[in-house]
Amino acid sequence: MSSANSQPTASATELRSATYRPLVSIVYHSGSGHTAEMAHAVARGVSSGGEVAVAQHRIVDEDFKGSRWLNEEVLRQLDESDAIILGSPTYMGSVSAQLKAFMDATSSRCPERKWVDKIAAAFTVSAHPSGDKLTMLMTCSVFAMQHGMFWVGVAEGSSLGIFLGAAGRATNEPPSEMPSAEDKMTGELLGRRVAKLTARLHSSRVSTPPTTEDSPEHPSSRKTQLVLGV
Numbered sequence: 001m002s003s004a005n006s007q008p009t010a011s012a013t014e015l016r017s018a019t020y021r022p023l024v025s026i027v028y029h030s031g032s033g034h035t036a037e038m039a040h041a042v043a044r045g046v047s048s049g050g051e052v053a054v055a056q057h058r059i060v061d062e063d064f065k066g067s068r069w070l071n072e073e074v075l076r077q078l079d080e081s082d083a084i085i086l087g088s089p090t091y092m093g094s095v096s097a098q099l100k101a102f103m104d105a106t107s108s109r110c111p112e113r114k115w116v117d118k119i120a121a122a123f124t125v126s127a128h129p130s131g132d133k134l135t136m137l138m139t140c141s142v143f144a145m146q147h148g149m150f151w152v153g154v155a156e157g158s159s160l161g162i163f164l165g166a167a168g169r170a171t172n173e174p175p176s177e178m179p180s181a182e183d184k185m186t187g188e189l190l191g192r193r194v195a196k197l198t199a200r201l202h203s204s205r206v207s208t209p210p211t212t213e214d215s216p217e218h219p220s221s222r223k224t225q226l227v228l229g230v
């Protein structure tokens, strides 16, 4: 992932081969920087145990032409990732339009079921204590289910009482002040949990690779592809 705002410059293959570790990718949008603070906290959590590599992509205007997603490199990196964590501010009770445009572009991965059995999670920041953040996280979890991914929520640390993902509050304060340290800790704990589960899943796959008998094709697979317009 290599836009101007992306933190890592190495490709997924380089990240993996340099480290022999599974890869957790974070894709997020942030209008004024508060969700970006949460993304960095999640990334700190992911990398804290040293078991997995982490890549971050902040969605930027250059990723689009009009409302259409153009950045195939990000999608390719996600194809190679073991876990994908989504983030955006809550806008009008849902994901931001920028994150939604990205999510819609991933429908190109549905026909081949490319993201099945990857781990998924999400985080959000909004102004109000509730602010309908939950519906933003539900949108992300349904998205993950459509891809056949495993959803991971937060196990601890949510002072807002939200467990479907990491949630924080911020309005017009500088991003260095809000979301609060406590909210960022929730993000960090989510990152740690995703990393731990990703490493565990990865090592179980290395020791017992799946066989075709483990996942026979469901008779409705073709029907699903037809519904998705393939």
Ligand SMILES: Cc1cc2nc3c(=O)[nH]c(=O)nc-3n(C[C@H](O)[C@H](O)[C@H](O)COP(=O)(O)O)c2cc1C
Pocket (backbone or CB within 6 Å): 029, 030, 031, 032, 033, 034, 035, 036, 088, 089, 090, 091, 092, 093, 094, 125, 126, 127, 128, 129, 130, 131, 132, 133, 169, 170, 171, 172
């Ligand atoms: C278009 C728009 C819609 C918003 N909708 C909500 C909302 O539904 N609930 C809420 O609590 N805050 C809402 N907010 C406030 C933002 O979620 C909040 O300011 C957040 O911290 C912005 O994150 P960012 O700095 O990463 O862009 C909205 C802000 C904008 C600009």
